[in-house]
């Protein structure tokens with residue numbers, strides 16, 4: 118029994134660790150992370166096909182299940198989550214989600230935008246973003262940052278995707294360091 122007592126706090130602590138950086142899909146342990154990755158994986162194809170972003174909310178319903186509001190169709194660069202989604206009856210909103218659509222060599226869509234981060238911070242919720250390479254970013258409101266939760270290929274990638282090795286994203290960003298990433302674009306790949 119003493120061994121159990123020793124192990125138990127460790128297990129509890131592990132369960133509270135949210136979203137370690139740059140894991141593989143198989144390594145994910147957080148239930149919301151796993152739900153988000155599976156959900157966004159399914160949305161990727163639709164997003165590539167229609168060449169637009171899709172967005173919505175994740176939350177906890179009355180039966181304690183993690184659920185998603187229906188994906189809304191956005192634009193090529195942007196997707197506004199409706200007030201109706203935020204006020205879904207019985208839904209405790211925990212995070213936003215959106216796809217970044219198809220590969221575009223001229224777009225910074227492998228990372229969140231600063232507006233993505235600021236929007237979630239303003240709402241007081243986390244956020245999940247899938248990118249053309251199949252990366253998943255988690256915006257963490259409590260940590261005031263965004264982390265690359267899961268690397269390229271974590272979810273379905275755009276077959277046309279090409280990695281820009283001269284301007285690879287870091288594993289995590291604050292709003293300030295993300296602005297620096299955009300400013301330090303070398304202008305070539």
Ligand SMILES: [Zn+2]
Pocket residue numbers: 215217229230233246
């Ligand atoms: Zn975005």
